[in-house]
Amino acid sequence: MTTIANGVRVTAAYLFRDEDGTLLDSSDTHGPMTFIQGHGSVLPAIEQALHGHTAGARLHLTLPPERAFGPHRAELVFEAPAANLPPGIDLTPGAALFSGTGDRPAFRLRVIHRTENGALLDGNHPLAGKTLQVELEVLAIEAGQRVADAQARV
Numbered sequence: 255m256t257t258i259a260n261g262v263r264v265t266a267a268y269l270f271r272d273e274d275g276t277l278l279d280s281s282d283t284h285g286p287m288t289f290i291q292g293h294g295s296v297l298p299a300i301e302q303a304l305h306g307h308t309a310g311a312r313l314h315l316t317l318p319p320e321r322a323f324g325p326h327r328a329e330l331v332f333e334a335p336a337a338n339l340p341p342g343i344d345l346t347p348g349a350a351l352f353s354g355t356g357d358r359p360a361f362r363l364r365v366i367h368r369t370e371n372g373a374l375l376d377g378n379h380p381l382a383g384k385t386l387q388v389e390l391e392v393l394a395i396e397a398g399q400r401v402a403d404a405q406a407r408v
């Protein structure tokens with residue numbers, strides 16, 4: 255029986271809840287996640303927990319912010335003057351903006367609210383600072399798959 259080790263393709267059903275039990279995401283909505291173990295396409299804590307398990311394994315993890323999406327960093331919340339924002343951009347609270355041009359990678363920002371001078375933006379991951387409850391069920395393990403064949407989602 256194949257066990258989860260670096261380089262194998264893993265398919266797992268998942269359910270993510272916050273510490274209050276609110277459902278954040280699940281494979282019921284988006285289908286199972288598929289990834290190559292050890293290639294960093296899912297949270298390292300998930301890869302570590304799955305290592306050595308076989309198909310059919312069910313795991314329940316509690317991931318504090320440090321093992322999930324990191325602490326909420328106050329320095330990533332800032333006011334952007336209107337002059338620095340593209341004209342006609344959606345500044346509805348919760349809207350996602352992407353910075354970066356040319357060879358600079360895009361950086362995701364979330365609009366908190368409009369201000370007198372522009373908008374208050376947050377560069378933290380939406381789940382930063384949150385403890386996550388993760389339920390996983392390993393559906394399949396395939397050895398010898400190439401990384402290019404896997405489509406990682408989480």
